[in-house]
Amino acid sequence: MKHLLLLTLVAFLAASCSSDELPDPLDIQLENRLQQLSPDGDIRYFILPESDDFPAIPQGRGNPLTPEKVELGKLLFYETGLAADAVYAEGKGTYSCATCHLPTAGFMPGRGQGIADGGVGFGQNGESRGMMNNYEEEEIDVQGARPLSLLNVAFVTNTTWSGKFGARFANEGTEELWKDDTEVNNLGLDGLEAQNIEGTRIHRMRITKEWLDTLGYLPLFDAAFPDFPESERYNRLTASFALSAYLRTLLANEAPFQRWLKGEQNVMSEPEKRGAMLFFSKAGCYRCHKGGSLNSVEFHALGVHDLYETGGFNTGPDDIRNFGRGGFTQRQEDMFKFKVPGIYNMKESPFYFHGSSHHSLRAVVEYFNRGIPDNPNVPEENISPYFHPLNLTDAEMEDLVEFLSHGLYDPNLERYVPDAVLSGNCFPNNDPLSRAHLGCE
Numbered sequence: 001m002k003h004l005l006l007l008t009l010v011a012f013l014a015a016s017c018s019s020d021e022l023p024d025p026l027d028i029q030l031e032n033r034l035q036q037l038s039p040d041g042d043i044r045y046f047i048l049p050e051s052d053d054f055p056a057i058p059q060g061r062g063n064p065l066t067p068e069k070v071e072l073g074k075l076l077f078y079e080t081g082l083a084a085d086a087v088y089a090e091g092k093g094t095y096s097c098a099t100c101h102l103p104t105a106g107f108m109p110g111r112g113q114g115i116a117d118g119g120v121g122f123g124q125n126g127e128s129r130g131m132m133n134n135y136e137e138e139e140i141d142v143q144g145a146r147p148l149s150l151l152n153v154a155f156v157t158n159t160t161w162s163g164k165f166g167a168r169f170a171n172e173g174t175e176e177l178w179k180d181d182t183e184v185n186n187l188g189l190d191g192l193e194a195q196n197i198e199g200t201r202i203h204r205m206r207i208t209k210e211w212l213d214t215l216g217y218l219p220l221f222d223a224a225f226p227d228f229p230e231s232e233r234y235n236r237l238t239a240s241f242a243l244s245a246y247l248r249t250l251l252a253n254e255a256p257f258q259r260w261l262k263g264e265q266n267v268m269s270e271p272e273k274r275g276a277m278l279f280f281s282k283a284g285c286y287r288c289h290k291g292g293s294l295n296s297v298e299f300h301a302l303g304v305h306d307l308y309e310t311g312g313f314n315t316g317p318d319d320i321r322n323f324g325r326g327g328f329t330q331r332q333e334d335m336f337k338f339k340v341p342g343i344y345n346m347k348e349s350p351f352y353f354h355g356s357s358h359h360s361l362r363a364v365v366e367y368f369n370r371g372i373p374d375n376p377n378v379p380e381e382n383i384s385p386y387f388h389p390l391n392l393t394d395a396e397m398e399d400l401v402e403f404l405s406h407g408l409y410d411p412n413l414e415r416y417v418p419d420a421v422l423s424g425n426c427f428p429n430n431d432p433l434s435r436a437h438l439g440c441e
């Protein structure tokens with residue numbers, strides 16, 4: 001009897017090994033569907049570039065990618081030494097871009113809202129950061145929307161949830177609106193390069209020749225910007241160019257779905273493949289989450305709650321960020337419409353949508369499946385026509401969650417993190433409590 005069982009097992013294993021020859025029908029189905037959705041009928045359309053294949057990565061106007069810029073940006077992004085323009089001495093040198101865009105949290109903050117200057121603590125993954133005692137709520141560096149993930153932002157031509165940065169693409173025709181923080185668009189740059197000029201200022205980072213010299217960065221700026229006259233080489237523009245070059249290389253190109261596209265059919269499980277099939281067909285996700293990066297610079301209202309309703313600091317019902325694209329354009333038809341975000345590596349910062357209103361990928365999928373807006377402030381005529389009941393079964397929702405949480409999860413983002421920054425400081429945070437949490441002392 002035992003032998004018979006063993007024999008059956010061996011026969012079964014042998015059969016499943018020979019599946020090399022017998023292709024999985026699910027693979028063929030998914031391949032066919034992706035071919036249909038690809039503008040050139042080729043599934044390679046969905047493959048993200050390799051991070052060092054610069055010609056294949058979308059580049060910003062005036063900012064061609066070079067290894068030197070990427071290397072410099074990779075340090076500046078984590079450099080807590082730049083945090084020299086903090087409101088109080090206690091905040092100085094304690095935060096970086098990565099405080100709100102943690103690689104281990106899919107380049108999101110690991111909590112519902114990012115806190116840079118005036119924040120304290122890290123926890124395991126950003127979740128236990130709070131306010132420093134001596135800061136008032138209006139003094140801390142927070143914003144009225146959850147930080148966006150920075151994975152695959154090379155494919156984002158107009159940045160922020162409202163798409164307000166960037167002179168071209170979605171913002172052609174909005175020139176008369178470019179004032180205050182968006183005045184920078186008048187330089188004619190694309191979203192990343194424009195935004196990050198403002199970003200270092202808003203996030204209270206000191207970018208002067210003297211300070212960069214103190215921290216030891218001048219030689220790296222020299223190597224990255226040899227074509228810039230010395231008088232124009234060490235400033236917010238060049239820092240932004242380096243940061244943007246680095247951000248353009250942050251590609252989730254090792255996620256199982258990406259490896260599947262490149263021919264490794266066994267890296268996705270059957271449920272993930274079924275989930276992918278749902279994503280690209282019945283569930284309709286592909287209508288807005290497009291291309292290899294599964295985002296788009298299009299704006300849609302899904303009627304989710306805002307950050308002031310879910311416990312954000314220093315925000316409220318009048319926060320311009322609640323209005324999405326409409327907060328920038330002031331047009332009634334754009335009100336409450338938000339840019340379609342990328343959705344790779346979503347599982348380690350469980351605060352979804354611009355107001356951090358949902359806390360698991362299952363809850364996100366159930367929200368799309370119900371198709372009933374949560375937020376009564378959003379007028380019905382602004383809600384996307386694609387947001388409607390999907391009639392997915394419980395098992396289908398499970399498969400879709402498998403695809404999102406594993407198929408779209410690049411497990412090796414540490415490759416984008418430097419070993420150390422030039423100041424020698426702890427990073428991404430450097431306040432005493434974070435240092436203890438991060439094991440820096």
Ligand code: HEC
Nearest residue numbers: 097100114116141143145146147148159160161199200203
């Ligand atoms: C206090 C937290 C915080 C810090 C620090 C921070 N960010 Fe952000 N980041 C955000 C928030 C919030 C958003 C979304 C803002 C919005 O939509 O209005 C965002 C959005 C972005 C985006 C737009 C992404 C997209 O898809 O549109 C980029 C790029 C970015 N940040 C880069 C940076 C860089 C570079 C730094 C360091 C100079 C930085 N951030 C520091 C909170 C932060």
Ligand code: HEC
Nearest residue numbers: 283284285288300338339340341343352353354368384386
């Ligand atoms: C009508 C266009 C549209 C469709 C269809 C759509 N999405 Fe989205 N998706 C968006 C927009 C816009 C947001 C951001 C909305 C907000 O925060 O206000 C978003 C957010 C998300 C998020 C959260 C991302 C983040 O940064 O918090 C996930 C995950 C997601 N979508 C997955 C899906 C899945 C799965 C489907 C299919 C069931 C789907 N989407 C269908 C437009 C769409």
